[in-house]
Amino acid sequence: MAHYIIEKRIRADGTPRYRCTVVIKEKTKVIYRESKTFSKQQIAKTWGTNQASKIEQFGIPQKNDITKLTLGNLLDKYLSDPNLGEKAGRTKRYVIQMIINSDIANIKLSDLKTHHIIEHCRARAASGTKPATINHDISYIGSILEVARPIYGINIDKTVVEDARPLLIQMNLIGKSQRRARRPISDELNRIVEKLQERQSHKYSKIPFVDILNFSILSCMRIGEICSLKWDDVDYKQKAVLVRNRKDPRKKIGNHMFVPLLGEAWTILQSQPKNNELIFPYNSRSVTAGFQRVRNKLGIIDLRYHDMRREGASRLLEQGFAIEEVAQVTGHRNLQTLWNIYISLFPNSLHAKFNKLKEKES
Template sequence: MDDGTWVDPAGTTEITFGKLLERYKGSVTQTKRSRRSEECRIGKIMRNKIAEYSMRNLTTSILAEYRDQRLKEASNSCVCRELATISAVITHAQREWGLNINNPAKLVKKPRLPPGRNRMLKPAELERLLHELNAERHELRSKWLVPLAKLALETAMRQGELLSLLWKHVDFEERTAYLPMTKNGKDRYVPLSSAAIAIFESLERVDERVIPISQNVVLCAWPRACKRAGIEDFHFHDLRHMATSNLAKKLPNVIELASVTGHSNVQMLKRYYHVSASELSRKLG
C-alpha cells in the first residue's frame, strides 16, 4: 500500500465484463490489423447479457451457457473465435491493467472445429467463373476481377495481399512480389511464375496499386458471378487452396512450398494442400 501497487480485489471484481470489453476495444483492438473483424465480434459480445455480469459473477458455467446459446445461431468456428476473444480480453486485463481477476474462459470447452475446406473447381467450372467475372456489369470493375482471380491461382496470395500489392514492390527482373505485411505479421517475397509475370505485364497502370479496386467490389461481384456460372459454395479464398495444391506438384519440398504460400507451420499448410488418392497412386507407380 505504501508503494501504491496494492489493488483491492473486491473493487476489481465488481467491474463489469462489458467495461473490460469497451476498454479493450478502444485501446487494444485499434492496434491490430484485423481490427474490423474483432470490433464486430466484440460488439456482438457486448450486446449479450454476459457483458452485464461483474467479473466476480462471470463464471465458467455462464460462459458455457453463452457458448451453447451461440452454437444455435452461429458456426463452431465463429463461436471459437468469440471465446478466444473473451479469454484474450480477460488475460490482457490481468497482465496489462493489473486487475486481480480470474479467467473462466480458459476452462470452457471449445466447440470442435470443422475440417478445412476442400472445394476445388473443375476446369470447366473455372472457365465459366472467369467468363462471368469478365461479364460483370460494371466495366471498370470487371477488367480487374479476372486478373485478380488468375493471380490468386498463380501465386496463392490472399485476397487482401493482392488488393494491397503496389507496383513498386513487383520486381520483374527478380520475378518476385514483396509483401511488407502479411496476415501473420511478417513480410515475405512471393516468387512469380512465367504465367504470373505475363498477367502483371498485361495490366494497365492506373494507380500505385496493381489491382486498384476495393475489397467491397470483390465481395459484391463474387457471389453474383458464381451464381450466374452455376457454381455453389465457392469462396474467393478457395482459390488459395487450389493454388497451393497446384504448387505442391511443382514444389514437393514442404519448406519451399510454405515459403511461397506464407504459411507459418506445416499443420496450417496441410489444411490448404488437397491431393486425391488417384494422384498419389500415380506417383507410387
C-alpha cells in the same frame, strides 16, 4: 455527458428483450459504457435514466473496480487500446463487438463465473452459430481476461474460461472448424471466368475481375494482400513482389515477405496500368462480391474466393514442387497446412506416377 440508448432484441423463442446502454463519450471516443437487458422497455428506460443521473452526480465509476465494471466495459477498453484492440484484425474486432452487444457483456467482472460462459455458448448455439465460430468468442474473452491484470490492473479470475472449455467441448458447443478441401471441379472455373469477363466488359466496370482471379490462383495470395500490393515493392530482377504485413497468427504487423511470381502471374502483374501506387487499386470486398454474384448466378455451391488460394497451392504441388518451395509462395509458416493439402492430392499423384511408369515399360 452521459446518455443512454435502448435496443430491442428478439430472442430465439420470439420474446422481446430491451438492452439499455449508458455511454459517455470524450470527443469521439467512448470512455465509459454500461449495459443491462430488461424484459420491458419502460424498465430499461427507467434504469438508463437513473444510471445517467448517478454518473452526472457522482462521476464515472473507478476504472479498475471490478464490482462496478462489466465484461462489456473491459472489452470496450481493450478495443480502444491503441496497442491492442486497435491493432487487432477485422475479424477479431467484429467478434469482440458482437460479444459487447450480447447479454454476457452485462455481467459484472466480480460476478463472472464459468456458468455465464456456458450460458453464452448455449445462446449462440441456439441461434444457429457453429461450434468453430463460438470457439472464437471463448478464445477472445479468455485472452482479454488474461491481459486485464498485468495491463489494466484489473484483478479478475481468468480461470472462468479455462474451466468452461473442457465442458464446452464435451457438450459440443465449441470445436475446431472443419478442414476445407474444396476446389473448382469440372468446368466451374471456366464458367466463372466467362461470366466475370462479361461483368468487367460493362461500360462502368473498372475492376479487371479475370486478371485478379487468375493472379489469385497463380500467386496463392489472399485477396486483401493482392489489393495492397505496391509498384514500389516489385523486384524486377527476381520477378517477385513484397507482400507487407502478411497474415501470421504469431506476428500481426511487420511480417513482410517477398513472393516469387511464377509464370503467368508475373505477366498479369506487368500488364496492369501504372496510374496508381497500388498495382490492383480496388476494394477487396468489391472483388469478392463480384465473384460471389457470378458464382450464385451460375448455381455453383460452396465455392469461396479464398478457395482459389488452395487451388493455387494444389496446382504447385501437382506440378512437383516440394512443400517447402510452395510455402515460399503461400507464406505458410506451419507446413502442416500444406501437408494436409498434399495428403488430399496424394492418391491421384500416385496413380499418375504409376501410369507413367507403365507407359515407359510398354
